[in-house]
Amino acid sequence: MSKEDISRRQFLNYTLTGVGGFMAAGMLMPMVRFAIDPILEKGADQDMVAVTEVSKIGKEPKRFNFKIKQKDGWYESEVTQSAWVYKNGKGELIALSPVCKHLGCTIDWNTDPSHPNQFYCPCHGGRYEKDGTNIKGTPPLAPLDEYDSKVKDGKLYLGKAKPRKGA
Amino acid sequence: MKWRSGDITVYQQSKEFVDTVVIPLQPLSFGISMKTSAGMADYSLLIAEETERQLHGRLFLMPAFTYLKHDSEEALISRLLSWVKELKEEGFRHIFFLTSDAEWKKSEQKLGENLLWMPVIPMETMDPSYKEEIIKEQVKQLFQIILHKWQES
Numbered sequence: 598m599s600k601e602d603i604s605r606r607q608f609l610n611y612t613l614t615g616v617g618g619f620m621a622a623g624m625l626m627p628m629v630r631f632a633i634d635p636i637l638e639k640g641a642d643q644d645m646v647a648v649t650e651v652s653k654i655g656k657e658p659k660r661f662n663f664k665i666k667q668k669d670g671w672y673e674s675e676v677t678q679s680a681w682v683y684k685n686g687k688g689e690l691i692a693l694s695p696v697c698k699h700l701g702c703t704i705d706w707n708t709d710p711s712h713p714n715q716f717y718c719p720c721h722g723g724r725y726e727k728d729g730t731n732i733k734g735t736p737p738l739a740p741l742d743e744y745d746s747k748v749k750d751g752k753l754y755l756g757k758a759k760p761r762k763g764a
Numbered sequence: 765m766k767w768r769s770g771d772i773t774v775y776q777q778s779k780e781f782v783d784t785v786v787i788p789l790q791p792l793s794f795g796i797s798m799k800t801s802a803g804m805a806d807y808s809l810l811i812a813e814e815t816e817r818q819l820h821g822r823l824f825l826m827p828a829f830t831y832l833k834h835d836s837e838e839a840l841i842s843r844l845l846s847w848v849k850e851l852k853e854e855g856f857r858h859i860f861f862l863t864s865d866a867e868w869k870k871s872e873q874k875l876g877e878n879l880l881w882m883p884v885i886p887m888e889t890m891d892p893s894y895k896e897e898i899i900k901e902q903v904k905q906l907f908q909i910i911l912h913k914w915q916e917s
């Protein structure tokens with residue numbers, strides 16, 4: 598048989614699967630795209646945000662609030678986040694997340710009279726050193742997350758809070 | 765923690781640390797008071813969610829207990845008390861009701877739990893930053909009450 602010898606049925610079969618396959622692809626593609634779109638973009642909305650002027654940062658941890666856009670599936674909202682910011686002995690800027698590493702309550706600085714100069718969690722008495730290291734014997738098992746940060750034009754910019762290595 | 769499956773997973777692993785429940789009490793009414801009723805819901809939701817965010821690891825925010833404004837008092841109380849019973853069986857030790865509906869103040873005694881009543885502040889037309897301030901202030905007060913309860917126990 599020569600290769601031009603295609604029967605009518607074969608011809609239809611080829612073309613139909615071709616078109617059918619093409620149509621199916623056309624139909625599926627957009628659906629898949631819709632379904633994964635928000636997740637794909639998730640990384641992109643974590644740009645750094647200006648939080649405060651560097652001149653306002655001292656040696657004592659101070660709480661600064663800032664807003665980020667957060668995407669939760671399709672729902673985009675502005676959420677307020679906060680950071681405990683201070684300058685350490687070496688003059689570096691440290692920005693710690695206020696979320697307790699035990700079960701996620703919001704910690705505060707220097708609020709437990711019997712343990713001054715520590716971060717304190719009101720929920721189950723978790724405590725952290727000024728540098729964020731968790732104190733042994735209290736519930737948290739990891740140090741506080743630290744924000745990615747950079748300084749530009751005298752302003753402190755914060756990005757994502759990232760876990761640090763355990764104590 | 766909230767009533768969503770991710771939080772429940774954590775809850776079930778760390779039950780012994782979560783001993784407090786907040787239940788928003790939300791009236792529904794229609795006609796002319798529909799708007800007020802929705803305003804109350806907005807307001808208590810904002811406050812409840814912010815409180816939950818700060819005390820996430822020890823406090824469980826329940827979905828709202830909703831009722832019709834003209835439900836009878838006895839019926840409401842008995843329905844609410846059966847929530848309480850079940851929550852206690854589950855192991856919660858501190859139960860707080862959060863509401864803007866002043867009617868509940870009359871029933872405070874019968875409820876036997878902590879009723880947190882906050883008059884609603886209409887915020888629809890308020891400047892967002894001012895709104896945030898107000899919420900923060902309210903939450904701070906709630907916070908104090910809850911912390912106080914924790915210290916007592």
Ligand code: FES
Nearest residue numbers: 697700718723821
């Ligand atoms: S959530 Fe902070 S100590 Fe438990």
